[in-house]
Amino acid sequence: MIFADMVTWLTDPSHWTGPGGVPARVAEHLLYCVLAVLAAGLVGVPLGMFVGHTGRGSVLLVGASNVLRALPTLGLVSILYLIAGGGTVPVLLGLVVLAIPPILAGTYAGLQDVDRSVVDAAKGMGMTGRQLLWRVELPNSMPLLMGGVRSSMLQVVATAGVAAFVGLGGLGRPLLDGLRVLDYGQVVSGAVLIALLAVLLDLVLAGAQKLVVPRGLRLIAGTAGRRRTQRRVEEPVQELVTTGGQQETGGTRA
Amino acid sequence: MIEFRAVTKRFDDGTVAVNHLDLTVDAGTITVFVGPSGCGKTTSLRMVNRMIDATSGTILVDGKDVRSADPPTLRRGIGYVIQQAGLFPHRTVLDNVATVPLLFGWTRRKARSRAAELLELVGLPASLGKRYPVQLSGGQQQRVGVARALAADPPVLLMDEPFSAVDPVVREGLQDELLRLQAELDKTIVFVTHDIDEAVRIGEKVAVFRQGGVLAQYAPPAELLARPADDFVAHFVGKDRGYRALSFVDASGVEIREVATASIGDAVSQASDWRLVLDDGRQPRGWLPAGSTVDGQVTEDGLEPGGSLYTLGTPVRGALDAALSSPSGLGVVVDEEGRYAGVLTARQVLDLIEAQRGSRR
Numbered sequence: 001m002i003f004a005d006m007v008t009w010l011t012d013p014s015h016w017t018g019p020g021g022v023p024a025r026v027a028e029h030l031l032y033c034v035l036a037v038l039a040a041g042l043v044g045v046p047l048g049m050f051v052g053h054t055g056r057g058s059v060l061l062v063g064a065s066n067v068l069r070a071l072p073t074l075g076l077v078s079i080l081y082l083i084a085g086g087g088t089v090p091v092l093l094g095l096v097v098l099a100i101p102p103i104l105a106g107t108y109a110g111l112q113d114v115d116r117s118v119v120d121a122a123k124g125m126g127m128t129g130r131q132l133l134w135r136v137e138l139p140n141s142m143p144l145l146m147g148g149v150r151s152s153m154l155q156v157v158a159t160a161g162v163a164a165f166v167g168l169g170g171l172g173r174p175l176l177d178g179l180r181v182l183d184y185g186q187v188v189s190g191a192v193l194i195a196l197l198a199v200l201l202d203l204v205l206a207g208a209q210k211l212v213v214p215r216g217l218r219l220i221a222g223t224a225g226r227r228r229t230q231r232r233v234e235e236p237v238q239e240l241v242t243t244g245g246q247q248e249t250g251g252t253r254a
Numbered sequence: 255m256i257e258f259r260a261v262t263k264r265f266d267d268g269t270v271a272v273n274h275l276d277l278t279v280d281a282g283t284i285t286v287f288v289g290p291s292g293c294g295k296t297t298s299l300r301m302v303n304r305m306i307d308a309t310s311g312t313i314l315v316d317g318k319d320v321r322s323a324d325p326p327t328l329r330r331g332i333g334y335v336i337q338q339a340g341l342f343p344h345r346t347v348l349d350n351v352a353t354v355p356l357l358f359g360w361t362r363r364k365a366r367s368r369a370a371e372l373l374e375l376v377g378l379p380a381s382l383g384k385r386y387p388v389q390l391s392g393g394q395q396q397r398v399g400v401a402r403a404l405a406a407d408p409p410v411l412l413m414d415e416p417f418s419a420v421d422p423v424v425r426e427g428l429q430d431e432l433l434r435l436q437a438e439l440d441k442t443i444v445f446v447t448h449d450i451d452e453a454v455r456i457g458e459k460v461a462v463f464r465q466g467g468v469l470a471q472y473a474p475p476a477e478l479l480a481r482p483a484d485d486f487v488a489h490f491v492g493k494d495r496g497y498r499a500l501s502f503v504d505a506s507g508v509e510i511r512e513v514a515t516a517s518i519g520d521a522v523s524q525a526s527d528w529r530l531v532l533d534d535g536r537q538p539r540g541w542l543p544a545g546s547t548v549d550g551q552v553t554e555d556g557l558e559p560g561g562s563l564y565t566l567g568t569p570v571r572g573a574l575d576a577a578l579s580s581p582s583g584l585g586v587v588v589d590e591e592g593r594y595a596g597v598l599t600a601r602q603v604l605d606l607i608e609a610q611r612g613s614r615r
Contacts, residue, residue, distance in 0.1 A: 121340025124305055124412075125354050125402070126330030139344045214344035216386035 005185025006192065009174075020173070022193065028169035029197060032160045036092055037153050040099030044152075045145065048107025052141070053133045061108060065101040073098050073159050081166045091163045098159055099152040106148015110141025139214050143221060146209040150202055157198040161190075171197065255281040256302060256410065256442060261311035263297050263467070271297040272467035275311070279459075281409075284436055284443040286457035288450055290490070294467030299412050299446045303332045315410060330357055333403030333411035333441070337419055339395040341387035347373070347398050348383035354406040365405075372401040377431060393424035397431070404439070413445045417452065429456050450491050454479065454498060462487050476502035500571035500607070505564075508573060508606050510587045510596030516542060520552050528582035531557055536593040538563065538586050563588050566595055574603045 009015060016022050051061050073094050080090030114137050122136045161172030171194045178186030210218070256279040263272040272294040279285045287295035300306040301313055304325045313320045320328055341350050351369035356362065373383055376397040387395055396416055403411055417425045433456060436443065447453055453460045454475035462478065464470045464486050471483040479499035482488035492498070514529045516522050518539065522529070529542040531552055540557030561579030564572045564587050576585030577600035584597040 115338075115340070115343070117336055117338040117340040118342060120305070121334065121336055121399075122342070124303060124329055124334035124336065124340075126326045126328070126357055128326045131357070136342060136344075140342075216342075216344045216346070216388065219386055220343060220388045 002184050002188055005183075006188040007185075009183070009185040009189045022174075025169060025171050025173055026193065026197065028163075029157070029160055029171040029194070030201075032088075032092060032095060032163055032170055033153065033156045033201070036095035036099050036156050036160075037103075037149065039092070039096045040103050040152060041149065043096075044100045044103030044148070045107050048104045048145075049111065049133065049138065052108045052111025053129070053137060058108070061104065065105055068097055068101045071097060074162050074165065077162050077166060086166075088163075088168060091166060091168055094162070095156050095160060099156050102152040102155065103145075103148045106151075107141060107145045109148075110144035111137050113144055114140045140217065142213040143209070143217055146205070146212060150205045150209070153201055153205060154198055157194060157201060161194060255279065255314075255316060256444065257312075257314040258298070259312045259314070261298070261301065261308050261313060263294070263301060263306065264309045270467055272301070272308075275467070275469055277461060277469060277472060279442060279444055281316075281442045282440045283458040284432075284445055284456055286453040286460045287444065287446045287463060288448065288453040288457075288460055288490075289463030289470075290465060291448060293463035293465055295446045295448075295461075295463045296414055297467070298463075299414055299444055302410075302412055302444065303329045303334060305329075330354055330406065331408050331410075333406075333408040335396075335399045335403045335411070335413040335416045337415040339387075339399035339416075341395055341398055341402070343387050345386075346383065347378075347385050347387065347390070350387065350398060351383075351402045351405050353402060358406055368405060369401070372405055373398075375404070375435070376401045391424075392420045393428060396420060396428055400432070400435070404435075404441075409442060411441045411443045413443060415446055415448070418447065418449065425452070432456060451498070454491075454501065462490060464490075497571070497574075500574060501569050503570040503607060503610060505570040505573045505603070505606065506567070507609070508570075508598055508602055510598050513584055513597045515594065516552050518552055518554065522552055528584065530560075530582075530584075530586065530594065530597070532594050538588065538594055541580070541582050543581070560586055563592070564598070565590060565592075570603060570607060573598060574600060577603060 010022075018024070047061075051057050076097060077091055077094035080093055081087075084090045118136060118140070119132065122132050127135065160170050161175055163170040164172030164176045171190050174186045174190035174193070178184065178190065213221075258275045258277045261272060261275040262270070264270050275294075275298060287298060289295050297306055301308050302315065302320065304320055307321075315332070341347075342353070345353075348366055348369045351372050352360075352362070352365035355365035355368055360368070370380055370383060373380060378394060378397055378401070382390070382394065382398075387398070390398065396419075399416065403413075417428045420428065429452065445456065457475055459472065460475050460478050461472045462470045470490075471478060471487045473481075473483075476499065478487065479491055479495045479502070482491055482495075488495070514525070514527060516529050516531050518531060518533060522542070524545065525542075526544055528544045531539045531542055533539050538560055539554070540560050542552065542556065543558055558581045561581065562572070562576050562585075564576035564585055566587060566589050573585060573587075576587070577583065577598060578585075580586060584599060585603075586597055587595045589595045
């Protein structure tokens with residue numbers, strides 16, 4: 001049985017030590033993800049704030065987001081890797097490109113979603129554009145902005161396995177290596193570890209969201225917010241199914 | 255004082271929202287802009303604090319052209335209250351009220367203590383300061399909106415349909431509160447509404463706008479109701495304007511008389527006349543019907559609910575309504591504390607109105 005194989009693989013102490021061990025692979029995976037999402041945030045949040053505040057370039061933003069989303073990460077990473085001639089940077093770049101759209105869209109939607117009467121009142125009381133942005137629009141965007149960060153993180157965690165495809169580490173390794181030698185216990189272990197990491201990271205970000213979303217807004221969200229969180233936790237499973245499929249075909253071809 | 259001089263606003267699509275408006279809002283008064291939707295009343299208001307810029311013409315606030323300052327500076331000196339209150343959902347009530355003082359660079363501490371004073375001024379308990387807007391009722395939110403607009407003590411207050419999103423009972427309370435505040439603060443207030451009742455109730459002067467942004471009439475409410483300038487104004491102020499005009503007729507000449515009264519728990523026998531039942535504080539509870547079969551003790555259950563009450567010293571409209579709405583045909587008159595003072599009939603009120611009409615001619 002495949003799950004019995006998984007348990008056997010996971011409980012083998014030799015798989016938990018050394019540079020190829022589970023802890024090292026998790027650390028690599030985590031590093032790729034956190035770096036990619038941070039970089040995406042540095043691009044996506046200011047850009048989303050600019051477009052959301054000024055209303056300028058929203059058509060371009062939606063178009064560009066869709067184009068970015070449509071790019072197949074595996075292909076992108078492979079091309080970048082070949083152009084760059086190796087290294088971690090192409091992989092990270094590919095992940096950043098994947099991570100930007102949700103954060104950008106979340107930030108933009110957050111600013112757009114601020115009640116028009118609130119913006120009108122803020123202007124009418126004499127706030128400058130900058131004061132309006134930082135004191136009113138940004139704090140009120142936090143729920144949707146953080147939602148964007150969370151879904152971005154989930155996508156990146158699920159996709160960071162492609163690093164293994166170009167010979168780097170991360171939890172894609174056991175997946176790919178296992179396929180090569182038809183050790184399905186190892187493949188499933190890799191997949192399950194990625195799923196666990198995704199759930200864990202989402203929980204951490206949910207905690208962070210509680211810290212940055214102002215209390216007055218959390219009171220409004222109430223039950224609706226809780227439902228949204230649940231839906232998001234279910235997402236990684238689907239993501240993994242599709243990513244796993246990609247990996248498998250890629251592996252057989254290789 | 256706010257002066258509109260030949261002000262016109264034409265939007266980019268060619269619509270003329272305000273057409274050559276000349277109007278002076280006197281200092282220390284409540285002036286109401288009223289009219290159907292699309293008449294330019296809100297546009298006119300929003301041109302004062304430059305939320306919208308006029309296409310041509312000049313607007314002066316206390317003699318200064320509004321274009322002489324940049325919009326944020328201008329707006330900080332003008333209170334602004336809008337329909338949905340527009341409170342900041344992420345800030346506490348206290349911090350909402352402290353917004354403009356903070357923009358002026360006050361310390362947080364000083365701004366908050368000023369905000370606490372204002373909550374008290376608009377009749378909200380200090381404990382509400384720590385709450386968030388979502389935890390307040392619509393009426394409370396509007397009060398906070400008014401407090402926020404008053405925080406930096408601006409001489410001019412712009413109010414854009416501030417009470418139209420709350421239910422009628424709450425709205426009336428808010429209107430009374432505004433009048434009470436104004437008696438205390440003496441601001442120059444421009445108030446926009448589409449509700450003519452609200453306009454004549456709170457306005458010292460009312461500007462009626464018609465479609466296309468044309469000022470149809472600018473007059474005190476009593477004059478507006480008594481002598482509408484044209485058919486449009488007459489139609490807009492409504493069919494029962496004759497009745498509404500009674501809000502501006504003094505009722506001090508009306509004579510009130512006594513009626514048989516009883517208290518809850520009194521032993522009474524059958525009687526052929528209506529008797530008014532009072533509580534311990536001599537406030538009216540209801541009527542004991544003529545020829546009622548109540549025998550023995552008067553109980554709450556045996557009462558017919560009374561009509562509206564007329565408070566001494568208020569206009570004639572309330573007196574007539576008290577008489578018309580009373581089951582006995584006798585309008586109950588109370589003093590300022592709500593204690594029974596006497597009764598009057600509709601006939602008496604009508605005679606008074608006739609007499610006053612005669613004396614005016």
